[in-house]
Amino acid sequence: MKRHIFRRALSATLIMSLLAPVPGFAQQGATGPPAAPPAVPARPVLPAAAPPPPSRIIPGPEYRVGPGDILDVQIAGRLEVIRSQVAVDLEGAVNMPPLGSIPLSGLTLLEAHRRIAARAHAIYKFVDVTVAVVAPRTFEITVSGEVERPGTMTVSATRRLHEVTLEAGGVTPRGSLRRVLVARKSGQAEMDLLRFELRGDLSQNPFVEEGMRILVPPKGPSVMLAGAVRRPGEYEIGPDGSLAALLDLVGGLSQAAAGAEARLTRVGADGRKETLTLDLHTALRAPADVPLQPGDALFVPPLSVLQDVVEVRGAFTGTPESSKTSVAGKATIVQRFELAQGDRVRDVVVRAGGAAAYADLRLTVIERSGQTGPRQRIPVDLHRLLVEKDETQNVLLQNGDVVLLPIVEDKVYVVGEVRTPGGLDFRPDLTPREYVTLAGGPTNRAKLPGTAVTFRNGRTYAMADAPPLEPGAVVTVPEVAVKWWQDYLQIASVLAGLVTAYTGVYILFNGPLSRP
Known part of the structure; x- marks a missing residue:
């Protein structure tokens, strides 16, 4: 009973505490003036900076100054440094008290630095002058022709011709890289532009x-x-039409080139290729050169094409470069070697790693393509050569x-x-x-008396x-042409069928045979 009374009292207390009014945050501390927020340390006020440059490219000394550029000029003396950022006005000059107005339009950055330094040295003694472009000017140019996105674009003065064509989507496959008009x-x-891409010639970029039009x-x-x-690859003929200039542009011939055996194919006046x-x-x-004509094709063969070669196949030990094959479960190789003048069979066998243990030395053959006659097979007994x-x-080899x-x-x-043809253990x-x-x-x-052994x-x-058989011999049992009564019976059956068929066709078209 007491436990129930205690539970009811506890529940009532909780309900009253939830329903009781709670003072708001605005009511707290109303007895005194509101506390001031903690002081925030003031940040130093920086002077207004120059507008950020539209390009992250830092202009080099060959950059030409023009109206709209913002220059950073520092004049450092022994005790004092004067630094100012000045804009090039519409007349192409900068105004720098006490130096006065200095015309800079059209000068390179290096030339502008020299002009400002000369004016400063006339007023100050023992000073160093530095000049840099902090915000290059921007303007509009037009790109047209064989580009992916022709039109007008706003660019920075730090941009070059090649970058602008890339921003326009690049030159199309139909466009010319060698005759871009500016x-x-x-x-x-x-x-x-091809000369810039391949040789880095900035004069072409x-x-x-x-107001530039491209x-x-x-x-x-x-x-x-x-x-x-x-x-x-395929290249547009340059303005000079020179083969020597084109080969120089693309880097020349490779080290393995047979330059003395080059072939130039061109279309003649009659339309035929020569x-x-x-x-x-x-x-x-x-001063010699070869003038190029439209459609010319120059092929420079590699030296490997002209190099004499010899090929080995079969039961050689091989080298790491050998192509591995297999015959009757035994490893064989196929490999080509450069043939030096005077090389013989032994030289090539040594380069191929020597003969394998399971090689049949006595049956080596050299296959040779005749220049004017049929292909030759020259037998070589390597056992006699290597052992005896x-x-x-030791036959002299040819290409x-x-x-x-x-x-x-x-x-x-x-x-x-035979009933089960195939190989049998020797x-x-x-x-x-x-x-x-x-x-x-x-x-x-089978025609057993006609059996041959090869x-x-x-x-x-x-x-x-x-003579007594050797490993690798082939016993051939031929087929008999006519086998006694079986073949004669088959022949008679075929003839009877032909007579019956002929008689039936005759009756079909001429009627039954009549007796006289």
Whole structure:
């Protein structure tokens, strides 16, 4: 009972505390004056700064000063430094008391520095003068022609021609990089932006000026450079039309270029293509040159194309650069080597890492493409050359030779009219007829007396006359032309069918046969 009374009293107390009025924040501390907020330390008041430069590019000494530029001029003496930021007025001058009015329009930043310093030295002794552009002027220019976004744009005086064309979306694939027309107050000029891109020639990438008009014309006649040149591709012919100048522009020939074997293909007056062989080392030696024509194509072959080579295939040990292959589960290689004058078979075998342990040294073959005749196969016995030191087998190699080194065969192959043709393990005690038996025996169509045995050296014998078999030999069982009564019965059946068919066709068109 007491517990229930205690709970009710506690609940009533909580309810009354929630309903009781609470003094607001405005009522607190009303007895005295309001407390002052804590003092905030005052920040130093800076003088009004010059407007920030529209470009983050710091103008160099070749920058030309003009109306609207804001210059920072410092005159430092022994005891005092005078610093002021002055604007170039519409007349192109700056007014700097006590130096007075100094005309600067059209001068480079270096020339403006010298002029201000000369005026300061006339008034002050032992002072150093520095001049910098803190806010370059801005103005409008026009970009038209073969750019992605032609039109009028506002640019800073620190911009150059190449940057402006990029801001206009860049030159289109149809546009010319070598004949960009620039119209200024001083006149019109033709700029070669390709020379700036490839060689960094700033004379072809001037600063923009007030009222400048830029026109990118369509691409002019071009030529193709291919092969062993530094930058192969299609290039517009330059204003001088010189092959030597174009090759110099693209970086010249590569180190592996066969300049004496260059080929120039051009379209003649009759519309036909003709190819000329050029020795570039002679043709481009000053003062000689080759004038370019529209559509010319210059190909400079690499030295590797002209280098004599020899190829090895088969059971060689190989080098890290060898292309790995496999024959009958044994590793073989294919690799090309440069052929020096006087190289022979032994030289190439050594460069290929030597013969593998499973190589058939006695059956090496050199395949040689005849210049005027058929392809030749020259047998070489590497066993005699490498083991017996027989130099008659050390054949002199020629460009394009292929040295084939087969693997040692451990099987005899039975093919033709046998029940299970294929390879069988070599056993020196077996005859060709016994190998035919191991292959399942002859089929019903086999002509066993005509069986032939072909050895790896290419020689073929009749089975009865064949010498003892060697690994890699092939036993061929031919097919009989006519097999006794089976073939005759089949022939008779075919003839009977033809007679029946002919008779049926005759009756169909001429009626039944009538007796006389």
